[in-house]
Amino acid sequence: MNKSILINCISVKRSAGGAFQVAKNFINSCLFNNRFNWIFLISEDLLLEFEGNEKFLMGNYFVFRTQPEVTTYMKALRLIRNIEKSLKPDLVYTIAAPSYFSFRAPEVMRYTNPWVADLNKYAFDTLNFGEKIKRHCYNFIQRMLIKKCKYFITQTDACKAGIIKITGYKNSVVKVIPNTLPSLYLKYADQIAQPFDLSNVKIINVLYITAPHIHKNIDLIPEVIEHLVNKFNIKNIRFNITVPINSPFLIRFYEKANSLGVKNYIVNHGYCNQDQLANLYLKSNIYFFPSLLETFSVSLLEALYFKQFIVATNFAFNKYITGEAALYFEPLNSLDAAAKISYLIQNKNSIDVKLVDELNTLLSNNNLFFNSSENFNSILDFLQLVLVNSENN
DSSP: OOOEEEEEETTOOGGGTHHHHHHHHHHHHHTTOOSSEEEEEEEHHHHGGGTTOHHHHTSOEEEEOOSSOGGGHHHHHHHHHHHHHHHOOSEEEESSSSOSSOOSSOEEEEOOOHHHHSOOHHHHTTSOHHHHHHHHHHHHHHHHHHHTOSEEEESSHHHHHHHHHHHOOOGGGEEEOOOOOOGGGGGGGGGOOOOOOOTTOSSEEEEEOOOSOGGGOTTHHHHHHHHHHHTSOOOSEEEEEOOOTTOTHHHHHHHHHHHTTOGGGEEEOOSOOHHHHHHHHHHOSEEEEOOSOOSOOHHHHHHHHTTOEEEEESOHHHHHHHTTSSEEEOTTOHHHHHHHHHHHHHOTTOSOHHHHHHHHHHHHSOSGGGOHHHHHHHHHHHHHHHHHHHHHO
């Protein structure tokens, strides 16, 4: 008889960006896999992605107000207790960790929060004094919640080192499984063109798939545009972003863009599903990634897959994915970022042979980055290992 695994996604928010897509894609893969019996705890946000999905709706799922939520916490806790008592799962896999509940069954956390596990000075210095105090308190709580778990999945060696430092656990209980390209994008393969000379393109579309978090460094964009327009005389440029249209961040962002006279060079598409994102990639020429803090950004994988020229911050977490297939700029340096973009546009040989060769080399290496099936099975293998270890202890 198959073991039962409870997939805990009640902390997954639509605004979370990468975690939301990871949860959605993982559940979709589970629906076509019979290795385990699946039980799904999902947030109201996530349920919207499965409306009309008969295979999911016929399964074993329970919907919660997106947690943590003070007014519904105790109700959610009681429901979880009843579910565990009734269905007796053998293991819990929490995708948006840490979980704010303790489970009776052994738990595996997918933990990828770089603010806790791999914080750098650039990101921390974006906070004001009050925000820094709040961050210290938040990180303290996160570390306490992490320590109640015994097994982890994360995306990079750097984040693994952070988890081990926090918990004091041994190396073998933290499994590194990089993020992967969503399989949905494979259907667009025949529409993807090789990068080409941008010097004669009528409108050059620069794309940044992002959410309105301070470490995403979206505020750099108006400054970059000002340099491109005034210093490098590039006026046929359009920056495309994906900030939810009701985000308070946009008020301040557009005020800055207006003050620099560059608002007309920016288009915000709001929240986009994966098919809408694919169309944005297909219409774009350059992928811009100014983020100051990441564990593993799937949008960089997507940019590689759609064969975009990439300009990104000079951090190890970016180079881990894009290697030599991107141009890197000094974090927070808008002029340096603009200069890298200008190089791709104004260089008469802007089809940079080295960049294109490196990009195609990365794509031809059929590794975990671009093999969603292998990635999914690696997670299941680790969950199986945890089940065996738990039974033997």
